[in-house]
Amino acid sequence: MEGLIRKSERKARSVKERKRRYLYEKIDWDQKLIILLGYRGSGKTTLLLQYLSSIQRKGIYVSLDDFYFETHRLVESVASLYELGYRVFLLDEVHRYGWWSKDLKQLYDDYEDIQVVATGSSILDISKGKADLSRRASVYRLHGLSFREYLNFQKNIDLPTLRLEEVLNKHHVMGPELLDTFNFDTDFPNYLRYGYFPYFLESKNDYHQKLQETIQLVIDTDIAPFEELQHSTTRTLKKLLFVLSESVPFTPNIQKLASKLETPRNTVLRLLDILDQAQILLLLRSSTKGISYLQKPEKIYLQNPNFIYLFSPTMANIGSVRETFFLNQLSAVHSVTAPKFGDFMVDDAYVFEVGGASKTTDQLQGIPQSYLALDIKGGSNRSVPLWLFGMLY
The missing domain is CATH 3.40.50.300 (P-loop containing nucleotide triphosphate hydrolases)
Structure with a gap:
């Protein structure tokens, strides 16, 4: 005692x-x-x-x-x-x-x-x-650090938390003011690579090794005993994660996954749900209400952009990184689902298409309350800087 x-x-x-x-x-x-x-x-x-x-x-x-x-x-x-x-x-x-x-x-x-x-x-x-x-x-x-928190921890910049409505309606005014406080060209890419967990403060060089060790620990000492998984099922779970990490965002064909892993379809769905609950994956569904794990998700993402750079350190797909950042930051404080048109629907009200500076609103024509979340410094009208969605918590 x-x-x-x-x-x-x-x-x-x-x-x-x-x-x-x-x-x-x-x-x-x-x-x-x-x-x-x-x-x-x-x-x-x-x-x-x-x-x-x-x-x-x-x-x-x-x-x-x-x-x-x-x-x-x-x-x-x-x-x-x-x-x-x-x-x-x-x-x-x-x-x-x-x-x-x-x-x-x-x-x-x-x-x-x-x-x-x-x-x-x-x-x-x-x-x-x-x-x-x-x-x-x-x-x-x-949840892990937002981009706003990362700037606070890394550079001692104490920025305010923004509401989603402020980001959508006032981004052209608020964006330039916030950009004066940090270096967009270095700070945002650094956050995407190694800014989601506070232990980046201990060592940036060892950050991704720590990420890998932590994922192993979560699977072996958190998930496996708590979910009472047999050793063979734990191995299947790790194999599933590796398969998905090579192709996220992944539109799942559960039957093909099951065949590849030589395991029943329902087992794959259960393992996907476990990895989602454990915050290793993010499952994007068509609804957040009354969902059973037996209903397949519309799309599968790694839980945060740092995981993408862990599995693909030199070949990370920037489109995947952008979408993962948006989903990760928004889902921490809002309901995010898969819409019929566009990439994401937030709170059953707003539709978003995520992309780079060259993306246009063509895919959003006729969709009310629709916006572009673009990897740009400053926005205008319905084109909102992607990094601003990192100020929501």
Whole structure:
């Protein structure tokens, strides 16, 4: 127990001066049970420790993948810490702990005056497990860095968050003002290559190696145990990811994929859904309501542009990079679906075609509330600079 307390104190001291992710200000910290979900390396642990450093009540940070919990139950540990005066419990990596849902439910029900903030993999489904936490927990999802956040972390440029309507209606005014604060020709391409996860601050040279190692970890230690995948299924999942990485954006022919992978069609659909939930892929569907994993997506993307440069470091298709950036940034804060015409529909209201400077509005003729998202510095009328969609969160 003393070891857990010492680790918590040491970890809290290490993050006091770091910048806060966008989600910190959006969380209702008065809630009794808060669950933060997100991809490895997105900053969940730092967010927990920043909160620990800001509170007045006695709190402790604990990682549930600590060897201590191989032989100790969380509920018993909290009971002991409660007697020592602790009232705020920040629990990291809950998906690595077999009793996560049952113990969180018991803590919620047994103690009136404690707060629990837990983090878990993006694949964590709080309605599953041995106890349904969906009626008790406030759930938040932490995405990777937006382009706006990247500029803040990399260059200490604190730009405002923009609403989508502002980007569409005022981009010709706001764009030039924002361009005065950074170098478009270097900063935007750098973000697309290595700016999505905060650990680029540690080393840009090793960034893509870290990306690859993290994807392996997510598959082997997050997805496989949590989804109870057999070793052969895990290998199929990795093979599926490799096949898709060579051809994204990918309009899926599920039967052909199944034949290539020598696995049943429904298994392919399930694995695609798992990779989407794990934030390795982005599945673009025709609707976001009432969707079953058995319905094939309209298009498959890697989850963020950095992944494209990981799998194709010298041959990344710039068209794919642009579309992936748009889908990644918009889907973090809006509903994005596949329209009948154009590349993307946002909030069932706006249609977008994504491309380079030479793309015209010909494909959008007759489509109301339609726009071009172009890889250009400044826009006009319905031609909106692509990079501005990185200012939405």
